Amino acid sequence: MTYVRPKFRHPELKKNKLGYTVSYYEGALSTLCAGCGHDSISAAIVQACYDLDIEPHKVAKLSGIGCSSKTPAYFLSNSHGFNSVHGRMPSVATGANLANRELKYIGISGDGDSASIGMGQFVHVIRRNLNMLYIVMNNGCYGLTKGQDSATADPGSKNKTGHVNTFQSIDLSSLAIELGATFVAQSFSGDKKQLVPLIKAAMKHTGFAFINVISPCVTFNNNVGSTKSYDYVREHVEATGTIDFVPEMKEITTDYAEGTMEHVVMHDGSIIELHKLAQGWDPHSRISAMNAVQLAKAKNEILTGLLYMEHESQELHDMLGTTEKPLNTLGKDVLCPGAAKLRELNATLR
């Protein structure tokens, strides 16, 4: 493991519309284990933000505690980051978003952080349809405390010490669909081709976009018998379809046969090209999405890809009726009613 990232970059490295190279979107050198799935997800976030021409400083990245929650340090070094407390990222993200609705919010969490200690906040941030991308880097174990089973470990899954989990697992994707999340996807850290467009679509979504990414823990949960190992996931992964993200104003070209292709137009005019593989699955129907996940589960498959999305949804600010201007930009002139109003009020209290 090296502690110094070489500064050298190819002089003709491609630049995006903003004139930034992809390296501008990177972060500090990862201190996670070599081969950790989480690093692949960080790389996918870097790629997606570069491709979407996002100003990194207009992104806020937040996390809880755990291996996954360390990753915001490893991407978008020009964004403000907040590594908060265990399981409480959703509330911090909620407050941050209320203060400034113009930034993009990326929340990074893990299976311990979201499915155990932070379950309450995870559930409630979904209810509020907070406008953010919420990624769970799901490895079925507590890496930072040396491999204890997490609440997403499947029953029957064996960890490195040989311990077999007997408890039911919490399926965060199904839960998110059930709770009314307006964008739900599932992916695998080893499938960058799928993950990058999913992140792009999620970042363009208005409302709560959830991506549950199976991200194997190479150190504690990559053994034979684990249902979250690289080998197991590769063998059991089943995609709902292939997905491509087309920014607005770009001509759509497709190789797929008509009928299986769907163009989903996002809020800002960009388009998701969806090539459906799963039978009878409608990504705009919550029931159909639930069904597809459950059917895959019954066949011991891990369904990946876009699971469900809602076109138009009311995000938290819409529901609260807050002003379009970021609240953190409002000054005394708008916020303080002044002395005259206070005198009027005093008069009513006599």
Added chain:
Amino acid sequence: MPAGNSNVNDFVVRFANVNGTGSASANFLFTKSIFRMGIPVTPKNIFPSNIQGLPTWYEVRVSEKGYLGRREGIDLMVCVNPQSMMQDVKSVKKGGYFLYDSTKKLHDEFIRDDIHYIGIPLMEMCNREFTDPRQRQLFKNIIYVGALCGLLDIEVGVFEDLFKEQFKGKEKLIAPNMKSLQMGIDYVKENFKCPLDIRVERRDLVKDAIMIDGNSACGLGAVYGGATVAAWYPITPSTSVAEAFNDYAEEYRIDPQTGKKNYAIVQAEDELAAMGMVIGAGWNGARAFTATSGPGVSLMNEFLGLAYFAEVPAVLIDVQRAGPSTGMPTRVQQSDIMEAAYASHGDTKHVLVIPSTPKECFEMTADAFDLAEQLQTPIMVMTDLDLGMNDHVSPPFEWDDNRNYHRGKVLTAELLEHMPKFGRYLDVDGDGIPYRTYPGTHPTKGAFFTRGTSRDEYAVYTEDAAAYQRNMDRLMVKWETAKTMVHAPELYQHKNHHGCGIIFFGTSKYAAEEAMELLKEQGVHLDAMRIKAFPFNSAVQQFIDAHDKIFVVEQNRDAQMKSLLMIELGINPEKLVSVLNYDGMPITADTIQAQIKNNLSGNK
């Protein structure tokens, strides 16, 4: 004549009601009528943790001398709750009055020969006059207020005005209310000698004072202080802070063009999330607050530690109630002092401000937002149930239109552009307060990683012993700076005169001031100081140093403020004598003077 007769404008009326029967508005009407007569008055709700059915009391002290603390001894009991009648009969002072519903004959066991009975057939009168059951209930309350109007000699015109104001836009309701009031007046005038020896006489003592509860004042203070994000979880006795913020914001903070809100309120899933939202908003440059009580502060401890260590502004209004655990949710105490001062694990210290009046609730809440951003740390406004949920006579609210919000050390894009290197935790000015940036300020400069883990001056994670310690020491420098910025104590004398002093804070103010008067009449003179903030301003140390013995008045069992004084100022415990009240009822002057006299006589 009035000056010589101590029963004029000097008595306590207690109402015994059933929770949820509309008695609160009738009782407040009575209080307000005394206030409108120009006489200082202080009401206390003594209510159960219940929505409907259990006994509830409302106690009103009328005091020509302006004593606004609670006083023991009931001069007139208005008993409209059969459940609590035995207890209510017993609680009347010798020679006092017991007003009851005489529709049914009073059983012998309720008869005392040392008090006067005023029987009024409330139910019978109501049933005769009104047919609707809800109306019967509500107007029964107004009839007993009418009876008091006659018995205590309150001007009828005062009620007429109050009804007109209350029912603006619903004028139809004025007539039946006036009629019920008159029924009460007529009945007592026909059947009893009116007025009683306890009675009111118009005065001009309240001047421009207002009457409001502390929670409303805190909510208003948050609006004036520029709060834009409020996150809260319902808990007695703080709920009405969030509700008041909502009400005032709806009135003052709607954009006239768009109709959109210039604020956001979220009812969180729990206190943990409420505090998390406040911290997220504060980190992102909005003024944010939460309101809670002791149990909520317990849950918020983890986040308070984060905000202290990561240096994020936050405002928390703690309306204290009787603990520990669920304790007595509807009773008062000042028992969160230690919990708040050192909330969370590790070496933490927090800034507290302690209001005593609604005016101070308003001002200190608004000030808390300045302090939070200037000091980049949580500020807790330590109010309590008595102040928060009871109406208090208070000096009017004031606001200086020239006052600006002090947003603290925040770097703009322009400043960042011309800076060599930004260090989030670098003590540039030597006051322990570093500079911060809001997310989204500058494309390449000013971004940093906020964390609860240790880091160096440039916000880079480190486990380096020296860097960690430098940071902890800088936080102490900031703590010293805070001492110069928080509210100075109120001193009751220009120069110290006596060997003995008395220290009090929060709602103990009322009873302590009265106790000082009572003691003075008995030749016991004390210098006095009211603490308004923690960390202690240098004036606190000076006051203690200047006296041989200090009485510390507080409403908790463990003498928490005394402990803080000992810990933070190194005061010899021998010097500090605790005067405590922790039964959940607001402290009285009698309690304070008795404990002080007891100590002084024991030492003689």
